[in-house]
Amino acid sequence: MVQSAIKPPRRWTASQEILLAADDLMAAGAVEFSEWDLTVATWNRDRVRFGLRGYAQNYPDHKRVMMEIMGKKPTNPILLGLMEKLRPNIYRLTPRGRAEAARLRDDIEGSKNKVNSGANELYDEVAKFVFHATFQKWKEDPDEPRRWQDAADFLAVKRGSISEASERQKAVESTLKNAIDWCSKKSVDYLTRGRGDSPIHVKDVWEVMDFLKALKYRFPQNLEGGKKLPQKG
Numbered sequence: 001m002v003q004s005a006i007k008p009p010r011r012w013t014a015s016q017e018i019l020l021a022a023d024d025l026m027a028a029g030a031v032e033f034s035e036w037d038l039t040v041a042t043w044n045r046d047r048v049r050f051g052l053r054g055y056a057q058n059y060p061d062h063k064r065v066m067m068e069i070m071g072k073k074p075t076n077p078i079l080l081g082l083m084e085k086l087r088p089n090i091y092r093l094t095p096r097g098r099a100e101a102a103r104l105r106d107d108i109e110g111s112k113n114k115v116n117s118g119a120n121e122l123y124d125e126v127a128k129f130v131f132h133a134t135f136q137k138w139k140e141d142p143d144e145p146r147r148w149q150d151a152a153d154f155l156a157v158k159r160g161s162i163s164e165a166s167e168r169q170k171a172v173e174s175t176l177k178n179a180i181d182w183c184s185k186k187s188v189d190y191l192t193r194g195r196g197d198s199p200i201h202v203k204d205v206w207e208v209m210d211f212l213k214a215l216k217y218r219f220p221q222n223l224e225g226g227k228k229l230p231q232k233g
Contacts (some may be wrong), residue, residue, distance in 0.1 A: 014049065015068050015075040016104060018042050018084055022093050023101035032092040032148040123193040123200065124177045129154070129172060129208050130200050140210055148222055151215050165222050173212055179205050 012020065021041035024130030025033045033041075043060030045052040052059040069091075077083040089216055095099070100140040129135060138146040145151050152158070155168040179191060184204045189197040216223050 004060055012104070013075065015073070017045050017049070018065060018068050019077050019093075019097060019101055020104060022047050022077075022083060022091070022096060026093055027097065031088050032086055035066060035069075035089050035091065036062070038069075038091065076231050078166050093133050122175075122179055122182060123191045123197070124207075126191060126205060127193075127197075129176070130171055130204050131198075135208060135211050138214065139207070142214075145215075148219050151219055151222070154215075156158075162222055168221050169212060169215070173209065176209050176212075180209075 020036065021044070022033065022038055025037055025041050029182075030037070039060050039062045042065050047056050047060075050064050051057060052061045067073075069076055069083065071230070072079070077097065078085060081094060082100055083091055083093055085091050101113055102224075132154050134145050134150045137150075145154075148186045152165060155165055155172065157168050179200075180202060183189065183191065183205075189202050191202075191205075192199045
């Protein structure tokens, strides 16, 4: 789940919420609906915004909803031709209104898909290291890996390529930091991808970070351009 340019879905405006609530009613089979039906449907979508002050979770604020479809507000769905009044207190969405509601739903679904796509990409990147055999052996035996070839395999570099190894080590570290930051911002402890894939706990990501440090101490000539690193302790 790489964070990069992914933004959370926007919050709808009051008039958009009302339009979507009206579409909810029509999608449920209503050909037309009363202003009270609309008030309750809108309140069910956002009880904080459309709830009665002091009792928002228990009662809708009818006036709050009506002020959006009455008067001269430029966002009034009736003035925009998205909704029409059939007779006193009775309304319905126009074909244009239903099309606009569909567009809004597609917009938010598209945002969710982008987030999920980024999440899957980050999981895939991190999983390559968390489940790698070399890392798993190190968890069982801290003296592993004993050969640079195994470390190079973990980093996916050619044996003996010092410059490439150093760059790969930095790239892996950056990926792991992205994963840790993502978990922190989302207040989650796991990276997940879907059914059948093992979740990755954030502590596992931190362990891979520790493993990278161990590789730098063990193979300084390969990962630090020949500079000898100070020994632990």
